[in-house]
Amino acid sequence: MSDSAVLVEMRGLTKRFGPGRPALDRLDARILGGTITGLAGPDGAGKTTLLRMIAGLLDPTEGELRVLGVDPREDAEEIHARAGYMPQRFGLYEDLSVQQNLDLYADLRGVLGEERRETFGRLLGFTDWARFTDRRAGALSGGMKQKLGLACALISKPELLLLDEPGVGVDPISRRDLWRMVEDLVKDGVGVVWSTAYLDEAEQCETVIVLNEGRPVFCGPPGELTGRVRGRAWAVPVEHGRRRALSKALQSEEVLDGVVQGHRLRLVLRGKARDRWDASEAGLEGKAEAAEPRFEDAFIDALGGPPRGPSRIAEAMRQVPPDDHPVIEAQDLTKRFGDFAATDGVSFTVPRGEIFGLLGPNGAGKSTTFKMLCGLLRPTSGRALVTGLDLEHSGSEARSRLGYMAQKFSLYGDLSVRQNLEFFAGIYGLPRARQKPAVDGMLDVFALRDQADEASGGLPLGFKQRLSMAAALMHEPDVLFLDEPTSGVDPLTRREFWKHINGLVEKGVTVLVTTHFMDEAEYCDRIGLVYRGKLIALGPPDELKAKARTDKNESPTMEDAFIHLVQAWDREQGGDRKEGKP
Amino acid sequence: MKAPSPAPSRAGAFSPRRLGALIRKESIQIVRDPSSILIALILPVVLLFLFGYAVSLDSTRLRLGVVLEERTVDSESLLAALRDSKYFLVTPGASRREAEADLTAGRTRGLVVVPVNFSRYLLSGGTEGAPLQVIADGSEPNTANFVQNYVRAAVGGWQQARLLERGILVPPARVDLQPRMWFNPSLESKNFLVPGSIAIVMTLIGTLLTALVVAREWERGTMEALMATPVSIQELVLGKLVPYFTLGMGSMLFCTLVATLVFGVPLRGSVVALALVTAVFLVSALGLGLLLSTLAKSQFMAGQVALVIGFLPAFQLSGFIFEISAMPRWIQAITFLFPARWFVQSLQTLFLAGDVPAVLWRDGAILVGFAVLFVFLTSRVTRKKL
Numbered sequence: 001m002s003d004s005a006v007l008v009e010m011r012g013l014t015k016r017f018g019p020g021r022p023a024l025d026r027l028d029a030r031i032l033g034g035t036i037t038g039l040a041g042p043d044g045a046g047k048t049t050l051l052r053m054i055a056g057l058l059d060p061t062e063g064e065l066r067v068l069g070v071d072p073r074e075d076a077e078e079i080h081a082r083a084g085y086m087p088q089r090f091g092l093y094e095d096l097s098v099q100q101n102l103d104l105y106a107d108l109r110g111v112l113g114e115e116r117r118e119t120f121g122r123l124l125g126f127t128d129w130a131r132f133t134d135r136r137a138g139a140l141s142g143g144m145k146q147k148l149g150l151a152c153a154l155i156s157k158p159e160l161l162l163l164d165e166p167g168v169g170v171d172p173i174s175r176r177d178l179w180r181m182v183e184d185l186v187k188d189g190v191g192v193v194w195s196t197a198y199l200d201e202a203e204q205c206e207t208v209i210v211l212n213e214g215r216p217v218f219c220g221p222p223g224e225l226t227g228r229v230r231g232r233a234w235a236v237p238v239e240h241g242r243r244r245a246l247s248k249a250l251q252s253e254e255v256l257d258g259v260v261q262g263h264r265l266r267l268v269l270r271g272k273a274r275d276r277w278d279a280s281e282a283g284l285e286g287k288a289e290a291a292e293p294r295f296e297d298a299f300i301d302a303l304g305g306p307p308r309g310p311s312r313i314a315e316a317m318r319q320v321p322p323d324d325h326p327v328i329e330a331q332d333l334t335k336r337f338g339d340f341a342a343t344d345g346v347s348f349t350v351p352r353g354e355i356f357g358l359l360g361p362n363g364a365g366k367s368t369t370f371k372m373l374c375g376l377l378r379p380t381s382g383r384a385l386v387t388g389l390d391l392e393h394s395g396s397e398a399r400s401r402l403g404y405m406a407q408k409f410s411l412y413g414d415l416s417v418r419q420n421l422e423f424f425a426g427i428y429g430l431p432r433a434r435q436k437p438a439v440d441g442m443l444d445v446f447a448l449r450d451q452a453d454e455a456s457g458g459l460p461l462g463f464k465q466r467l468s469m470a471a472a473l474m475h476e477p478d479v480l481f482l483d484e485p486t487s488g489v490d491p492l493t494r495r496e497f498w499k500h501i502n503g504l505v506e507k508g509v510t511v512l513v514t515t516h517f518m519d520e521a522e523y524c525d526r527i528g529l530v531y532r533g534k535l536i537a538l539g540p541p542d543e544l545k546a547k548a549r550t551d552k553n554e555s556p557t558m559e560d561a562f563i564h565l566v567q568a569w570d571r572e573q574g575g576d577r578k579e580g581k582p
Numbered sequence: 583m584k585a586p587s588p589a590p591s592r593a594g595a596f597s598p599r600r601l602g603a604l605i606r607k608e609s610i611q612i613v614r615d616p617s618s619i620l621i622a623l624i625l626p627v628v629l630l631f632l633f634g635y636a637v638s639l640d641s642t643r644l645r646l647g648v649v650l651e652e653r654t655v656d657s658e659s660l661l662a663a664l665r666d667s668k669y670f671l672v673t674p675g676a677s678r679r680e681a682e683a684d685l686t687a688g689r690t691r692g693l694v695v696v697p698v699n700f701s702r703y704l705l706s707g708g709t710e711g712a713p714l715q716v717i718a719d720g721s722e723p724n725t726a727n728f729v730q731n732y733v734r735a736a737v738g739g740w741q742q743a744r745l746l747e748r749g750i751l752v753p754p755a756r757v758d759l760q761p762r763m764w765f766n767p768s769l770e771s772k773n774f775l776v777p778g779s780i781a782i783v784m785t786l787i788g789t790l791l792t793a794l795v796v797a798r799e800w801e802r803g804t805m806e807a808l809m810a811t812p813v814s815i816q817e818l819v820l821g822k823l824v825p826y827f828t829l830g831m832g833s834m835l836f837c838t839l840v841a842t843l844v845f846g847v848p849l850r851g852s853v854v855a856l857a858l859v860t861a862v863f864l865v866s867a868l869g870l871g872l873l874l875s876t877l878a879k880s881q882f883m884a885g886q887v888a889l890v891i892g893f894l895p896a897f898q899l900s901g902f903i904f905e906i907s908a909m910p911r912w913i914q915a916i917t918f919l920f921p922a923r924w925f926v927q928s929l930q931t932l933f934l935a936g937d938v939p940a941v942l943w944r945d946g947a948i949l950v951g952f953a954v955l956f957v958f959l960t961s962r963v964t965r966k967k968l
Contacts, residue, residue, distance in 0.1 A: 052968055055810050056810075056966075057806065057809055057810060057966070057967055057968045058967065058968050059967065076966060076967075077812065077966075080809070080810055080811055080812050080813075080966070081812045083810070084810075085806075085807070085810035086807070087803045087806040087807055087810075088803065089802060089803030089806075091802075091803050091804050091806060091807025091808075092804065092807075093607060093611065093804055094802070095610065095611045095614045095615060096607060096610055096611070100607070100610060103603070104603050104604075104606075104607050105811065107599055107600060107602070107603030108600050108603055108604075108808070108811045108812065108813055109811055109812065110597070110599070110600075110812070149807075152807070153807075
């Protein structure tokens with residue numbers, strides 16, 4: 001078997017769903033057997049459209065596409081028989097048990113008798129789910145569902161495997177399991193396409209196709225793209241005022257991009273690679289050390305870098321007076337649904353002007369905790385205080401001082417951008433005279449003026465998220481609750497968001513944020529790791545990372561730390577609750 | 583480059599095993615999904631109960647106020663005659679004003695006033711006859727008509743009896759009207775409502791339930807996963823048709839048993855004919871449901887559309903409650919377009935009249951036409967593309 005068999009060939013591949021920007025715009029690429037091809041890009045980049053075309057479920061508008069030697073427009077059935085496809089939304093029957101789901105797909109794909117027994121044995125061997133075969137698929141955790149979905153796609157060993165965002169909503173541990181299942185196939189010459197919105201996930205693939213707004217940004221080995229920023233990534237330690245230092249550094253002509261990373265700033269420079277760099281050129285005091293370039297750096301570089309200049313929303317924001325009392329306080333917060341404790345005795349405090357991150361796998365109780373803290377959910381026991389006010393008793397007073405941005409787009413899709421902002425200015429009780437300037441200000445700051453009169457439901461995700469944030473900031477709150485504000489958003493918009501968040505925090509605003517992105521967790525001052533309803537770790541990112549340091553891994557990433565802490569906790573609890581792990 | 587392997591079960595070719603797998607999957611889902619059991623077994627009982635007992639278009643025992651403004655042998659005997667009538671529940675009133683208040687308040691449906699001098703007029707036997715006032719509640723015209731007619735009938739009977747009593751020979755009437763109701767001699771509305779409600783249940787299972795389950799597959803993404811397997815369109819369509827057809831026929835058997843055994847509705851036709859007509863209607867309803875869900879890929883849309891073009895016509899334009907011949911002509915024309923109309927007609931024929939070949943052959947043929955049309959359209963519209 002030749003490893004380099006070309007399984008998919010694309011030339012000028014274009015898909016339009018109507019007038020306006022094509023969903024996919026003139027893509028030239030190949031997908032080879034025996035490799036994992038990463039398909040990376042933010043939401044709306046055209047990843048799903050591309051996968052559906054390869055799977056023979058959508059016809060291209062223009063261009064050439066050959067999959068496994070056939071044109072999907074002419075013989076989609078050939079592809080359906082020889083390729084495996086896992087859609088983004090599992091594709092599992094939730095009413096059916098794990099075994100019944102496997103049986104169904106085995107029957108549909110004609111995997112019978114001895115072959116079937118062998119396949120099931122192999123698939124069930126990947127994880128310890130043999131004892132869950134009678135459980136209904138709907139009752140599985142997100143990670144388990146995704147693994148089962150993958151198993152169903154793997155039943156008849158496909159020549160080409162198409163996976164649409166298998167890592168979404170999956171904790172890092174399950175993600176590693178999924179990765180292992182796929183790597184085994186690749187050894188046998190199967191070609192795998194793994195689509196993802198996480199750039200660190202794409203970086204692990206052998207080749208990668210990077211899309212942004214339908215346009216191909218890069219096709220090739222990720223190392224090649226990352227190589228472009230080699231020698232341009234530098235880390236500078238900063239003891240105090242990291243965020244102010246960052247915003248100063250970003251004003252330098254030389255700096256393309258920068259983020260906070262624990263106690264250091266991580267900067268990407270413009271121009272060519274250098275051996276040495278004097279951080280004082282960017283107005284920083286610390287000594288710059290060369291940093292390992294990341295795929296995301298290269299992606300941002302390819303897109304020309306984030307918009308420059310300081311956060312105008314932060315500039316317009318009044319300074320929140322300093323205050324020694326904690327702004328957010330969780331006192332033994334507990335929420336039970338029946339006899340299941342979604343949040344179990346969580347306590348922490350957040351002082352003024354801090355960014356506090358809640359991190360944890362899906363279903364760990366992160367969202368429940370978050371909702372209790374901003375008064376959307378009544379705790380079973382314990383108290384949630386915001387600016388010293390108990391949300392249960394003085395809810396509306398506390399709420400007038402907090403801004404909330406929901407995970408899902410929760411504005412009115414039928415209203416225009418301007419109408420949405422006017423509505424929020426109204427319900428937050430802004431005086432009539434201040435409403436119009438406030439709305440105009442938001443339109444300018446978030447660059448929404450061109451879209452002001454468009455229905456907000458039809459905007460691309462990045463714009464929707466900006467609008468959501470604008471609505472949450474309308475009344476200049478001094479506490480901000482952000483529930484996954486950047487999930488699915490492209491890296492440039494993410495940078496812009498964090499610029500605003502950092503700027504607001506500089507003005508004394510307190511931020512509680514949940515995130516899926518491990519690197520974003522490092523922008524926070526402190527992190528609370530929530531797992532199985534409990535707060536299992538609390539501290540600054542550097543401190544948590546230090547706990548995962550071993551001889552083999554001297555500079556663990558946030559993801560390593562996450563996995564280490566969760567596994568250590570599992571071991572500790574080990575003996576008495578083995579059965580409870582779904 | 584590897585040569586295409588000769589796949590054991592190429593798509594396009596029909597595979598009984600794949601169909602079996604789809605049917606098995608669907609059956610498990612039906613059994614586990616409370617809503618399908620609700621529609622197939624609980625809903626029929628509720629509907630049959632509702633139409634069998636609670637909703638009745640008959641008006642036995644109307645509450646009638648009677649005021650005697652003179653108390654004579656004649657007026658008392660008229661009151662007794664009204665009381666004897668099985669159509670009235672008589673409330674004697676002391677005064678006209680009181681009785682009118684009862685009528686206004688809706689406590690009675692009609693009012694009979696026997697005026698002063700009633701007996702004198704009777705005796706005089708003049709051409710004008712004795713005055714007798716009958717007031718009915720015109721806000722419900724149907725009931726008002728009943729009141730008028732029943733009072734007239736009761737008074738007529740009383741008059742004859744009175745004359746006979748006195749040995750006066752009744753002049754022979756030129757026309758002797760002897761009404762006789764066929765098929766539903768006791769004129770009980772449940773006898774035609776119950777077969778009609780069976781048609782409603784079949785429409786719900788066939789069109790609404792089916793439209794919802796397919797739309798659910800689209801919403802949950804399972805349809806996308808299925809389409810990327812070698813399943814063929816025929817298998818997909820049959821995989822939905824067979825389980826829900828079975829469910830519908832089971833529900834029909836259940837409905838028929840409840841209707842005949844519990845509600846005492848007669849079944850004068852043959853069971854075979856009933857099964858055949860039901861089967862054909864069910865296929866047309868399923869075909870419509872599948873067609874809708876292929877076009878509307880969200881449960882909400884599919885549900886809305888199924889209600890508007892499946893359920894509501896079955897309810898209102900099928901002759902189930904509202905008599906088709908009493909509708910304006912252009913609405914009558916519209917009713918021809920809905921399978922439910924032909925099914926209700928067949929059911930009422932089968933339950934109340936028996937196997938009437940002329941009706942059943944025609945309705946059956948029309949239903950077959952609908953079934954073929956919908957299933958054909960579904961397999962044309964359904965494509966293995968998104």
